[in-house]
Amino acid sequence: xxxxxxxxxxxxTWKPMKKAGIRLQPGPKTASGACCTTRGRKKKIQERPLxxxxxxxxxxxxxxxxxxxxxxxxxxxHQALPFYVLKELGLVAGMHTAxxxxxxxxLQFTDLPSLKSESAIRQSVGFLRTAKHVIKDGKDQMAxxxxxxxxxxxxxxxxxxxSNIPGTATxxxxxx
Numbered sequence: 001x002x003x004x005x006x007x008x009x010x011x012x013t014w015k016p017m018k019k020a021g022i023r024l025q026p027g028p029k030t031a032s033g034a035c036c037t038t039r040g041r042k043k044k045i046q047e048r049p050l051x052x053x054x055x056x057x058x059x060x061x062x063x064x065x066x067x068x069x070x071x072x073x074x075x076x077x078h079q080a081l082p083f084y085v086l087k088e089l090g091l092v093a094g095m096h097t098a099x100x101x102x103x104x105x106x107l108q109f110t111d112l113p114s115l116k117s118e119s120a121i122r123q124s125v126g127f128l129r130t131a132k133h134v135i136k137d138g139k140d141q142m143a144x145x146x147x148x149x150x151x152x153x154x155x156x157x158x159x160x161x162x163s164n165i166p167g168t169a170t171x172x173x174x175x176x
């Protein structure tokens with residue numbers, strides 16, 4: 001209790017704040033004709049299924065190989081490996097970030113119960129490039145996680161399966 005009587009909160013009135021100079025600007029047109037919006041410098045990602053990013057004559061066959069791979073390899077790290085395989089083989093167009101890949105995966109394979117969350121896959125794409133203690137060439141050493149013996153073997157297995165699809169440019173699969 002104060003000298004003026006019981007303590008009562010003053011009446012607060014809500015006043016909306018002005019936006020701090022953030023303006024939505026039209027971005028480039030997408031393949032579907034929709035326009036991406038940007039806030040300042042950051043571009044909004046396109047939420048499209050993985051098939052929309054593939055640059056291959058036999059998209060369905062490539063997707064079938066990826067589906068088989070992620071059905072068997074159920075960890076988020078292993079489900080992030082196709083991102084690097086597709087990049088290495090030059091089979092993606094317009095997919096530049098881990099967020100686009102992970103969103104594409106979750107939109108493409110909605111019926112797959114073993115698929116990890118978009119967030120887990122996105123984080124794993126970056127995690128594969130961080131240096132960790134891994135078994136590489138049979139020895140425990142510091143190297144990017146993607147270069148571990150296990151991940152290198154899975155990478156090459158998927159890359160070989162996809163490169164055997166008719167319509168895939170024949171190229172030597174670089175040793176990761």
